[in-house]
Amino acid sequence: MRIVPANEASAxxxxxxxxGGDAARCQCQWFRSTPAEHRERSPAQRADLLQGQSHFGDPKAAGTTGLVAYLDDEPVGWCAVAPRSTYVRLLKSRLVWADRQEDPDDEDVWTVSCFVTRRGYRRRGVSYALARAAVEFAREL
Structure with a gap:
């Protein structure tokens, strides 16, 4: 399995x-928007937002918001990983911040918010490999 930053993968x-699943509708925008924003945007609009955040097909981009897993050059998985401060829904959640004293805007704290494994490739360790890679990816930046 090969895992690359999303800006090295194509949209x-x-x-x-x-x-074919929830990810096609969500486009990894659930945690990045308020409930009202999420309801108002179409899946196509969410896909445009993801493109702008991830810079697909632009390996020289300054940043990206995910990782893509390949098995034999076939795209099989996605993992969203970015600084916690970019996840609006997490920052506004009372549940997440109950009894915590840390700074929610701390850019050094990263969040893995989504895993998607393509149908036909599940139960092969794709999410596990993406989780390991996400930790390394966050540490490097």
């Missing part, structure tokens, strides 16, 4: 991973 590869 088509990510959409292939997302196809």
């Amino acid at each position: 088509d590869d990510v959409q292939l991973v997302f196809a």
Whole structure:
């Protein structure tokens, strides 16, 4: 399995991973928007937002918001990983912040918010490999 930052993958590869499930509708925007914003945006608008955040197909981009897993050059998985401060819904959640004294805007704290494994490739360790890679990815930045 090969795992690359999302900016080294194509948008088509990510959409292939997302196809046919909740991820196709959400486009990893649930935690990045308020409930009202999420309801108002179409899946196409959410996909545009994900493109702008992840910079698919632009390996020289300054940053990205996820990782893509490949098995034999076939895109099979996605993992969203970014600084916690970019996840609006987490920052506004009373449940998340109950009894915590830390700074929610701390850019050094990262969050893995989504895992998607393409149908036909589940139960092969894709999410596990993405989780390991997400930790390394966050440490490097």
